[in-house]
Amino acid sequence: MKISVIGTGYVGLVTGVSLSEIGHHVTCIDVNQDKVAKMQQGISPIYEPGLSEMMTKNINENRLSFTTDHRQGLKHSDVIYIAVGTPENHDGSADMSYVIQAARDIAENIQQNVIVVTKSTVPVGTNDMIKQTIQSHMAANLQMEVVSNPEFLKEGSAIHDSFHGDRIVIGAESEYASNVIEQINQPFGVPIFKTDIKSAEMIKYASNAFLATKISFINEISNICELLGANIENVSTGMGLDQRIGSQFLKAGIGYGGSCFPKDTKALIQIAGNVEYEFELLKGVVNVNKKQQGILIGKLNDCLPILTGKRIAVLGLAFKPNTDDMRESASIRVTEELIKQGAHVIAYDPIAMGNAKSILNPLVEYADSIEEAIADSEAALILTDWDEIKNIELALFKTMKKPLVIDGRNCFSLEAVESNGIEYHSIGRPVATKVIEAAPI
Ligand SMILES: NC(=O)C1=CN([C@@H]2O[C@H](COP(=O)(O)OP(=O)(O)OC[C@H]3O[C@@H](n4cnc5c(N)ncnc54)[C@H](O)[C@@H]3O)[C@@H](O)[C@H]2O)C=CC1
Numbered sequence: 001m002k003i004s005v006i007g008t009g010y011v012g013l014v015t016g017v018s019l020s021e022i023g024h025h026v027t028c029i030d031v032n033q034d035k036v037a038k039m040q041q042g043i044s045p046i047y048e049p050g051l052s053e054m055m056t057k058n059i060n061e062n063r064l065s066f067t068t069d070h071r072q073g074l075k076h077s078d079v080i081y082i083a084v085g086t087p088e089n090h091d092g093s094a095d096m097s098y099v100i101q102a103a104r105d106i107a108e109n110i111q112q113n114v115i116v117v118t119k120s121t122v123p124v125g126t127n128d129m130i131k132q133t134i135q136s137h138m139a140a141n142l143q144m145e146v147v148s149n150p151e152f153l154k155e156g157s158a159i160h161d162s163f164h165g166d167r168i169v170i171g172a173e174s175e176y177a178s179n180v181i182e183q184i185n186q187p188f189g190v191p192i193f194k195t196d197i198k199s200a201e202m203i204k205y206a207s208n209a210f211l212a213t214k215i216s217f218i219n220e221i222s223n224i225c226e227l228l229g230a231n232i233e234n235v236s237t238g239m240g241l242d243q244r245i246g247s248q249f250l251k252a253g254i255g256y257g258g259s260c261f262p263k264d265t266k267a268l269i270q271i272a273g274n275v276e277y278e279f280e281l282l283k284g285v286v287n288v289n290k291k292q293q294g295i296l297i298g299k300l301n302d303c304l305p306i307l308t309g310k311r312i313a314v315l316g317l318a319f320k321p322n323t324d325d326m327r328e329s330a331s332i333r334v335t336e337e338l339i340k341q342g343a344h345v346i347a348y349d350p351i352a353m354g355n356a357k358s359i360l361n362p363l364v365e366y367a368d369s370i371e372e373a374i375a376d377s378e379a380a381l382i383l384t385d386w387d388e389i390k391n392i393e394l395a396l397f398k399t400m401k402k403p404l405v406i407d408g409r410n411c412f413s414l415e416a417v418e419s420n421g422i423e424y425h426s427i428g429r430p431v432a433t434k435v436i437e438a439a440p441i
């Protein structure tokens with residue numbers, strides 16, 4: 001099948017590369033010339049495990065190409081995917097301007113009948129709007145249909161998720177369009193769920209909102225655990241053993257970040273509000289997350305009330321491990337607050353420092369290694385649970401002025417930090433301060 005993908009961000013590029021890997025001929029179109037120039041040379045503009053290798057392979061096998069030219073990129077395509085961004089407006093609603101522009105680009109450039117597939121996360125009713133926009137701008141002799149095919153991949157495991165997802169959702173009006181998209185996706189071997197367009201659009205928002213709800217729920221439980229002396233790791237393990245609850249997305253931390261949960265939860269509140277429904281539960285989820293993102297600074301201030309001139313190490317800047325994505329990362333708020341309080345911030349991230357430099361306060365300094373960041377620091381804050389951070393030799397923290405670690409991701413066992421003489425504050429667990437003495441025989 002000949003396919004075009006409009007937008008080559010995390011979703012568009014992974015979609016284009018994966019579709020070419022299963023044998024389709026894919027042209028990816030992006031308005032960003034720098035990105036396209038890189039991709040034409042086989043360089044991925046984003047860090048995503050396995051993506052570069054698969055991209056290069058399919059370029060070399062002539063199944064994958066990139067262009068900034070919509071006319072050329074849409075030529076002869078049977079199916080066109082829209083994968084442009086749907087960022088947050090000031091009022092929390094989803095900004096549809098890129099989607100509308102993509103619809104116009106399609107209408108003005110197609111010279112054949114097409115199926116337009118919406119991958120972008122869009123409010124319920126948007127596919128109707130896309131259809132109207134395209135139909136009112138395209139040549140009168142052509143036919144087109146829209147299909148909602150929301151994306152469920154996670155950053156950091158996007159390629160893996162494309163080939164091992166739990167489901168592919170296809171929302172369509174006609175059986176013909178639904179079957180074409182089903183056939184395209186069949187080689188992935190992922191279960192396919194066919195439904196109507198509006199339900200497909202809602203499945204995407206409801207899924208993200210439910211996962212965000214699990215995270216805010218466990219974060220509140222962790223805060224209560226701290227007050228009562230229980231241990232959140234044991235609590236979430238015990239809860240997750242119940243298959244009705246499930247063990248995933250029960251990891252307490254410093255709140256969810258990233259390009260999707262924060263914006264999609266707020267957009268769903270707006271979508272409900274537009275039909276005069278107040279989504280009270282989801283409003284609570286968003287508020288809990290906001291509070292949770294400030295929890296590490298509170299813990300640090302309890303230990304060090306005055307931060308002026310103090311060297312503070314920040315380990316991990318990306319919103320989660322295995323990605324260079326800094327969008328809505330807790331590190332933005334945490335480093336800003338540290339600088340506001342006069343701290344001297346030394347940050348380290350294995351992959352995201354390039355992006356961080358253009359986003360974080362310019363007063364943040366960057367270290368080349370964990371060792372360099374923590375040496376002589378008065379406290380180390382852990383914001384992302386990268387393997388490199390989780391596997392650190394704990395004795396290294398003794399190179400700090402005083403080994404004080406505030407861990408927003410529960411990277412270490414209490415026993416391990418205690419035996420290394422580290423003062424350790426984590427999430428939902430007792431504070432570890434004492435070295436364990438050998439029990440008398
Ligand atoms: N990032 C993620 O992990 C996931 C994102 N989504 C959804 O997928 C959509 C895309 O998200 P990302 O890939 O993160 O976005 P992104 O912001 O990384 O990439 C969007 C790309 O579209 C390009 N673009 C914008 N307008 C264009 C046009 N008219 N023609 C050609 N290119 C155009 C931009 O230059 C940019 O490269 C959003 O709706 C998001 O909510 C869904 C699941 C996962």
Ligand SMILES: O=C(O)[C@H]1O[C@H](OP(=O)(O)OP(=O)(O)OC[C@H]2O[C@@H](n3ccc(=O)[nH]c3=O)[C@H](O)[C@@H]2O)[C@H](O)[C@@H](O)[C@@H]1O
Binds near residue numbers: 250
């Ligand atoms: O719509 C989207 O964009 C995507 O949003 C999330 O994927 P992503 O944001 O890439 O990453 P997640 O692994 O879901 O993590 C999101 C945030 O929640 C946090 N998190 C996750 C799980 C957990 O148990 N606890 C927790 O604090 C992570 O640290 C991270 O900040 C969803 O998991 C994907 O299914 C969805 O496609």
